[in-house]
Amino acid sequence: MTPNPINEWISLETRRQFFGNGARGLGVAALASLMGREAAGEVGGGALDGGHFPHRAKRVIWLFMAGAPSQLDTYDYKPTMAKWFNRDLPESVRKGQRLTTMTASQSRFPIAPSMFAFGQHGDCGKRVSELLPRTGSMADDLAFIHTVWTEAINHDPAITFIQTGNQIPGRPALGAWLSYGLGSLNRNLPDFVVLNCEPRGQALYSRLWSSGFLPLNHAGVAFRAQGDPVLFLSNPGGISLEARRLMLDRLKSMNRRIYEDVGDPEIHMRIAQYEMAFRMQASVPELADISGEPKHILDLYGPDVQKPGTFAANCLLARRMAERDVRFVQIFHRGWDHHGALPKNIRRQTREVDQPAWALVQDLKRRGMLDDTLVIWAGEFGRTIYSQGTLSKDNYGRDHHPKCYSIWMAGGGISGGVTHGETDEFSYNIARDPVHIRDLNATILHLMGIDHERFSVKHRGLDERLTGVQVKARVVQEVIS
Numbered sequence: 001m002t003p004n005p006i007n008e009w010i011s012l013e014t015r016r017q018f019f020g021n022g023a024r025g026l027g028v029a030a031l032a033s034l035m036g037r038e039a040a041g042e043v044g045g046g047a048l049d050g051g052h053f054p055h056r057a058k059r060v061i062w063l064f065m066a067g068a069p070s071q072l073d074t075y076d077y078k079p080t081m082a083k084w085f086n087r088d089l090p091e092s093v094r095k096g097q098r099l100t101t102m103t104a105s106q107s108r109f110p111i112a113p114s115m116f117a118f119g120q121h122g123d124c125g126k127r128v129s130e131l132l133p134r135t136g137s138m139a140d141d142l143a144f145i146h147t148v149w150t151e152a153i154n155h156d157p158a159i160t161f162i163q164t165g166n167q168i169p170g171r172p173a174l175g176a177w178l179s180y181g182l183g184s185l186n187r188n189l190p191d192f193v194v195l196n197c198e199p200r201g202q203a204l205y206s207r208l209w210s211s212g213f214l215p216l217n218h219a220g221v222a223f224r225a226q227g228d229p230v231l232f233l234s235n236p237g238g239i240s241l242e243a244r245r246l247m248l249d250r251l252k253s254m255n256r257r258i259y260e261d262v263g264d265p266e267i268h269m270r271i272a273q274y275e276m277a278f279r280m281q282a283s284v285p286e287l288a289d290i291s292g293e294p295k296h297i298l299d300l301y302g303p304d305v306q307k308p309g310t311f312a313a314n315c316l317l318a319r320r321m322a323e324r325d326v327r328f329v330q331i332f333h334r335g336w337d338h339h340g341a342l343p344k345n346i347r348r349q350t351r352e353v354d355q356p357a358w359a360l361v362q363d364l365k366r367r368g369m370l371d372d373t374l375v376i377w378a379g380e381f382g383r384t385i386y387s388q389g390t391l392s393k394d395n396y397g398r399d400h401h402p403k404c405y406s407i408w409m410a411g412g413g414i415s416g417g418v419t420h421g422e423t424d425e426f427s428y429n430i431a432r433d434p435v436h437i438r439d440l441n442a443t444i445l446h447l448m449g450i451d452h453e454r455f456s457v458k459h460r461g462l463d464e465r466l467t468g469v470q471v472k473a474r475v476v477q478e479v480i481s
Contacts, residue, residue, distance in 0.1 A: 045183040045184065046179075046180065046181050046182040046183030046184075047180055047181050047183075047457075048181045048182060048450065048455065050182070050449070051181070051182060051448065051449030051450050052449060052450055052451040052454055052455075053449055053451070054449060055372075055447065055448050055449030056372070056374075056412055056413025056447045056448075056449075056480070057372055057373060057374035057411070057412025057413055057447045057448055058185065058325075058327075058372045058373070058412075058448070059185065059322055059325065059326065059327055059328065059329075059372070059373050059374070059412075060174075060175075060178070060327070060328045060329070060373075060374045060375075060376065060412070060444065060448070061318045061322060061329045061330075061331070061360065061373060061374070061375050061376070062174075062328070062329070062330045062331070062375075062376045062378070063315075063331050063333065063353070063357055063360075063375065063376065063377045063378075064330060064331065064332050064333065064378060064379065065333055065336045065349075065353070065377070065378065065379040066155075066159060066201060066202060066204065066332050066333065066334045066335075066336060066379065066380070067155070067201045067202055067334055067335055067336030067337035067338075067379065067380075068155070068158075068336055068337060068379040068380050068381050068382060068383060068400060068405070069336045069346070069349070069379050069382075069383075069405075070114075070338060070342065070346065070382070070383035070398050071146070071382045071383065071404070071405045071406040071427060072113075072114050072382075072383060072385060072398070072427050073114045073116055073129055073131065073342065073346055073383075074128070074129050074131065074132060074346075074350070074406065075128060075129065075132075075144055075146070075406040075408070076146050076404075076405075076406050076423060076427045077118045077127040078113070078114070078385075078425060078426070078427055079118075080425050081111060081113035081114070081385065081425065081426070082113050084111040084113065084426075085111060085112075085113055085393075086110045086111065086391055087110070087111050088108050088109055088110060088111070088386075089109040089110075089111055089385060089386045089426065089428070093424065093426050093428050093429065094109070094428065095429070097403065098153055099399070100153055100154065100399055100400050102339060102388060102399055102400075103384070103386075103388050103399045106388075109384075109386035109387075110386055110387050110391045111385055111386055111387075111426070112385065112386060112387035112391050112396035112398070114129070115343055115393070115394060115396075116129045116130050116131055116343075117129075117130045118130070119133075119136060121136040121137060121139040121140075122136075122137075122138075122139035122140035122417060123140055123417060124139055124140055124416075124417035124418070124419070126139035126142075126144065126417070126419060129350075131346060131347065131350040131351075131354070132350055132354045133354065134354045134355050134357075134358035134359075135354055135357060135358055135377075135408075137358065138358055138361055138362070138410075139417065140416050140417040141361060141365070141370075141410050141411075141416040141417075142408045142409070142410050142414075142416060142417070142418075143408065143409045143410070143414045143415055143416065143417075143418040143419075143420065143479040144406060144407070144408050144418070144419045144420065145406065145407050145408070145409070145420045145421055145435050145440075145476070145479065146404065146405075146406045146419065146420070146421045146422060146423055147404055147420070147421030147422065147423060147430045147432075147433055147434050147435050148378070148404070148405050148406070148407050148421075148435050148436075148437060148440060149381075149402060149403050149404055149405070149430065149434055149435070149436055149437070150162065150380070150381055150402045150436070150437050151167070151402065152167050152380070152381065152402060153381070153400050153402050154400065155202050155337070155380065155400075156202075158380035158381050158400075158402065159202075159204075159208060159380040160207075160208065161380075161437060162378070162380050162437045162440075162441075163208045163209075164208075164210075164212065164466075165438065165441060165465070165466040165467060165468060166468070169205075169207050170207070170210075170212055170213075171210075171212045171213070171464075172210065172211050172212035172213065172214045172218070172466070173192075173208060173209045173210060173211075173212070173219075173220060174328070174441060174444065174466060175191070175192035175194075175209060175220050175327070175328035175330060176192060176209070176210065176211040176212065176214050176218040176219055176220065177214070177218075177445075177455070177466045178191070178192070178327055178328050178445075178448060178450075179191035179192050179211075179217075179218040179327055179328065180211075180214045180215070180218045180457075181450055181455055182327065182448065182449070182450070184327065185325035185326070185327055186324055186325040186326065188283035188324070189283055189284070189287065189321065189324055189325075189326050190220075190221040190326065191218065191326065191327040191328065192209065192218065192219065192220040192221065192326075192327060192328045192330075193220065193221055193222075193223060193321055193326050193328070193329050193330070194209045194220040194221065194222040194223065194329075194330050194332070195222075195223055195314040195317060195318065195329065195330070195331045195332070196222065196225075196309075196331075196332050196334075197309060197310060197311050197314060197331065197332060197333045197334060198225075198309045198310065199334065200334045200335035201334035201335040201336065201337055202334060202337060204332055204334070206222065209222065209330065213457065213459040213464065214457065220328075220330065223284075223288075223317070225308040225309030225313075283324075287317070287320055287321065287324065288317065290305075290306070290313075290316060290317075290320070293316070297316075297363065298316075300359040300362065300363060301313075301315060301316050301355065301356050301359040301360075301363075302355040302356055302359065304352070304356075305356070310352070311331065311333050311352050311353050311356050311357075312352075312355070312356040312359075314331045314356075315331065315356040315357065315359060315360040316356075316359075316360075316363075318331060318360060319360055319363050319364060322364065322369060322373050323367075323369070333349075333352070333353055335348075335349055336349055336379060338383070338397060338398060339388050339389070339397045339398070339399060340388065340389055340397035341395060341397065342395075342396055342397050342398055343394060343395060343396070344395075357377060360375065361375055361410050361411070364411060365411075370410065370411035370412075371411065371412070372411075372412060373411045373412055374409065374410075374411055374412030374413070374414065374444065374447055374448075375409065375410045375411050375412070376407065376408075376409050376444070377407060377408045377409075378407035378408075378440075379405065379407075381400055381401060381402040381405055382400075382401045382402070382403075382404055382405025382406070382427070383398035383399065383400065383401050383405075384398050384399045384400070384401045384428070385398075385426045385427055385428055386398075386399075401428070403428065403429060403430065404423045404427060404428070404429065404430050407440075409479060412447050413447045413480055413481055414447075414479055414480065414481060415479055415480060415481035416481075418478070418479055420433055420435070420476065420478050420479050421433040421434065421435060433478070435476055436473065438467045438468055438471065438473035439473050439474050439475070439476055440476070441466050441467050441473070442467045442473040442474060442475050442476075443475050443476045443479070443480070445466065445467075446475040446480075447480070452465060452466065452467045452473060452475075453465070453467075456469070
């Protein structure tokens with residue numbers, strides 16, 4: 001049999017070399033461009049070259065209440081429910097909707113009106129629970145959406161869905177999409193940072209801030225409350241900063257030679273990540289050091305602000321990151337899964353978040369940063385009007401409810417003093433203006449200057465979008481100024 005010269009030639013190289021060499025000219029130019037930007041200290045480099053249209057927000061701070069706050073005890077005022085206390089939820093309201101296994105076997109579904117008073121706030125007259133007085137005081141700066149909904153009824157698929165646009169794990173998180181599409185605003189810190197508060201409630205997984213099928217450098221970087229803010233950032237014992245710099249320079253030279261041999265574009269990313277890590281050695285400790293913050297700012301965020309890992313401390317860090325142009329900061333505050341003893345537990349939760357969330361918005365506003373910083377307060381789904389377990393006048397629990405819940409948004413092109421959407425008197429079904437979580441993500445992308453329908457990535461032969469390709473998502477224009 002006559003040897004095939006093409007096969008013999010390919011056998012001399014790996015598949016990666018074969019395909020990489022075909023684009024070597026382009027790759028060398030890209031590497032030179034990358035290293036030029038590194039040397040010049042430039043930022044940018046997003047796949048969308050700045051976005052599809054002028055942005056309203058340039059950065060996002062997402063305050064995520066993991067475990068699902070009760071909309072009935074926070075923002076969705078339902079005064080007529082008082083007369084329904086301990087009466088069964090009518091089947092005409094429930095309409096055979098899916099229940100979790102935690103309440104599906106209950107013999108009845110007794111209605112539990114909120115035991116908390118709702119005061120009116122601001123020129124808009126918005127009613128907010130007494131549990132959140134400071135949040136209520138800034139009602140004129142906020143847009144409340146009462147009709148967010150999702151198909152997911154359990155925590156893991158629900159939090160995965162709102163974070164990544166899909167209930168199935170493995171997709172890029174919203175922050176990763178923004179980093180990939182818009183590039184970096186700074187060269188000394190990651191584009192996407194995650195701050196986890198003190199452990200409580202459901203576990204959180206790093207896949208919630210993963211880059212999925214996008215390049216690894218767009219994944220969220222989780223900062224720690226104790227020790228080094230980022231693992232492995234400090235030099236090992238006996239290694240000076242100068243020695244580290246020399247090591248990186250030599251490593252960069254080696255990687256560039258490897259690139260010349262194999263043409264693997266991932267080597268570009270590896271070089272950039274090493275350089276980012278080196279710069280973070282100086283920028284992260286300075287970022288995390290709040291000793292220079294004036295007393296009136298510390299007082300603004302409340303008594304927990306100097307306790308690492310608290311929501312207050314993380315809100316102040318988020319503001320400091322926004323000042324340094326971190327593109328996307330996500331704070332996870334856990335412990336909102338109130339199946340029982342809700343009145344006791346929600347008091348603790350709201351006490352921890354009310355003042356710091358208010359302080360963050362006020363701090364950004366005073367610095368002239370709220371106009372281009374989008375702040376979001378949300379969970380993964382809502383809670384039921386009926387009680388899970390025993391009901392009394394001063395104690396009740398609530399099960400998961402995906403069909404409607406409340407969030408708020410501020411800054412970054414959002415119209416303040418707005419309430420969008422309405423639920424029925426039981427806060428069980430949407431009466432008008434539904435907002436799917438895909439719509440919420442489409443709105444966030446829009447405010448960042450991205451058309452969600454034009455922002456896709458090829459993956460395994462398919463076009464992938466944050467908001468999905470087989471369903472229609474819409475931008476909630478009603479909350480945009």
